Amino acid sequence: MVDISRGSALGTSGASELFQLLRDGVPRTRASLAQSTGLARSTIAARVDELMRLGLVTPVADAASTGGRPPSQFALNPAARIVLAADLGASHATLAVTDLSGTVLVERSEPKDIALGPEAVLGWMVEQGLALIEGLGRDRRELVAIGIGVPGPVEHSTGRPVNPPIMPGWDRFDVPGWVQQHLEVPVLVDNDVNIMALGEQALAWPQIEHLMFVKVATGIGSGIISGGRLQRGAQGIAGDIGHVRVARGSDVPCHCGNRGCLEALASGPAIARALREQGVDAASGGDVVELVKRGDIDAIQAVRQAGRDIGEVLTACVSLVNPSVIAIGGSMARAGEHLIAGVREVVYTRSMPLATEHLAIVQSAAAENAAVLGASMLAIHHVLSPEGIDALAAR
Ligand SMILES: [Zn+2]
Structure with a gap:
């Protein structure tokens, strides 16, 4: 039971607190609202009336005909x-x-x-x-x-x-x-990246409270939703995994001034550069994606290795925040399963079994609309x- 009888410590009104029960869009009767809050029916009626006056809550027709009686259920009015x-x-x-x-x-x-x-x-x-x-x-x-x-x-x-x-x-x-x-x-x-995490959750995983969104594009970053809330940390940098060091890249310089950063090895431009060093014509991350789609073996292997590098950093993240979903998005995610396969290979091998038992590592469903x-x-x-x-x- 939620105690909303007197509003919150922040001084919010009873109506706004009651609204928190109705904002999920599920129709409820005054009686069920009274039951779940412990408030008197008359109090519920007054607060529902106030929310209806604001237009935020609207009557919902009952499934069965009520024979001319006014509707008895209410829900959020998204319009x-x-x-x-x-x-x-x-x-x-x-x-x-x-x-x-x-x-x-x-x-x-x-x-x-x-x-x-x-x-x-x-x-x-x-x-x-x-x-x-x-x-x-x-x-x-x-x-x-x-x-x-x-x-x-x-x-x-x-x-x-x-x-x-x-x-x-x-x-x-x-x-x-x-x-x-x-x-x-x-x-x-x-x-x-933070808003992409919110967009991915809203579109594809509304019931999931622990989700990481990883953007792999020109840079690499992540947005972390834990306990149903976006985690920004003290300064808003939480989830900024692009400059975590990975073992394979000890001598690769990064634009941040350090060496061996994830972004210097697994971002779109980094994969393209590695391919050029092998003699493959790839000017950008977009070129890499096109090569992968055409089945170029060198490009597929490079993308899969980038997935493993990302997986190395995500293994630490999984131990830290124990997400149930990791969604991979950003322009390099268009390389499809090859990138994800590399991530899965490392995360599933290197994490504790309990952490990965119900962990889904998937391509972003919201894709370019996530942000x-x-x-x-x-x-x-x-x-x-x-x-x-x-x-x-x-x-
Ligand atoms: Zn760096």
């Missing part, structure tokens, strides 16, 4: 509000407007260089976001939050990128403050929290 989700990549940006269940209502993707700087990129995001909302025939006042993913480290509490290597002009830039000059709603910012879906979930999680619901009620 009540909208959020704007932005996946701002190194050279490409995707925007989506979603409802409160994360269903994409409209999406737009176009080339956009993050190195243009924050004002140019965020200005584009605001302008295009408003155009998408207008195109849907929705009022901009229905927008309740914005979730943004960027390709660099972010101090999540302030929404400021910190020393992002490929984002000139963005260091310590107040992203929420700038966006809120134009759209006065909460703005949540996180790095791309924009995750940006939407970042915004929705904020909006539907007890504090978020209170803020909506106060608007």
Whole structure:
């Protein structure tokens, strides 16, 4: 039983606390809400009425005809509000407007260089976001939050990128403050891998509370969901596995200044470089993927070895966070089973049996949509929290 009789220690109202039971979208009766909370039927009725007044909860028709009686079940109304989700990549940006269940209502993707700087990129995001909302025939006042993913480290509490290597002009830039000059709603910012973990979980593993998302592309990083929550660590760097040393690469220099980093051995550019040293014509990670798809044996072996290197680092991660799912995404995941097979080979051999007994190591299901879906979930999680619901009620 959840004690929601007096709201939380953060001073949230009873209605916003009750909403936490209804936000999963499963229809419930007032009686079942009273039973699971221990609250009086009259209290439940008043709080349900308040949530209906906000439009967040809606009556759901009973399966059997009630012969003209009013419906007795209630559930989250995902259509009540909208959020704007932005996946701002190194050279490409995707925007989506979603409802409160994360269903994409409209999406737009176009080339956009993050190195243009924050004002140019965020200005584009605001302008295009408003155009998408207008195109849907929705009022901009229905927008309740914005979730943004960027390709660099972010101090999540302030929404400021910190020393992002490929984002000139963005260091310590107040992203929420700038966006809120134009759209006065909460703005949540996180790095791309963290939001990809949220997107993957929402799309493919909604019941899974322990999940790692590993992005293998130009760089390598991971997002960790543990106990149902994204784990950012003290400074937002949790899951940044690209510069962990792997045994095979002791003399390989990395752009970070160290030697033997995972990223220097198993990223797309690193695999391409290794192939070139063998005389194979591969300029980029994309070329490597194409070679693998054509069945090139050298490329397949190089990708499989990269999988083993990634598996070496993930073996330590499995011991540390004991996930039930590891989803491999990013552009190199398009090389398919060869990369995953290398990861599995090492993780399943080197981990303790109990840790791998129910561990699935799979290709990302959300694929290129993981980030924009995750940006939407970042915004929705904020909006539907007890504090978020209170803020909506106060608007
Ligand atoms: Zn490094």
